[in-house]
Amino acid sequence: MIRPVVYGADYSAYVRIVRLVLEEKGIGYELVPVDIFAADGIPSWYFDHQPFGRMPAFEHDGFRLHETSAITRYVDEAFDGPALQPIEPRPRARMNQIIGMLDAYAYRAMVWDV
Structure with missing residues (x-):
């Protein structure tokens, strides 16, 4: 299985929500740290993943999403594991x-x- 990728800072409540859903479903994932509050600003490459520069962003097998509710619903419906909704x-x-x-x-x- 292709592991999903979560982009964002581990301190973000919204990134934590996505990570919690992935954990509840038993899905391994990669966390790519992105600090939108960094002194240098938001990395330019990140806007390809999240056009508004917010957290989190998500990618699975070439499919990209942003917005926590869209990501969590996708994870719940696209992967095996206990239903979360x-x-x-x-x-x-x-x-x-x-x-x-x-x-x-x-x-x-x-x-x-x-």
């Missing part, structure tokens, strides 16, 4: 609602203020 529409919608709320309203308090 509810199958039924209502519980899945509730899961997406909670993820959206945390991302939109709680991120700053949970990450920057702690």
Whole structure:
């Protein structure tokens, strides 16, 4: 199996989410460190992986994605292992609602203020 590649900093909450999903699925992966806050700025090559210069970015067998929710859903659906999302529409919608709320309203308090 071709190992996925995760691009980003190990301190990033969003990179950690992707790594946690890969671990839960039992998938080996490579982490390519990218520090978007480096003194020299974002490496120019990184924009080929993430056009907005944010973290994380992901690649699997030539398929590239960015945005944590897209990456995690892809990993859950594309790889063997335990299902990480509810199958039924209502519980899945509730899961997406909670993820959206945390991302939109709680991120700053949970990450920057702690």
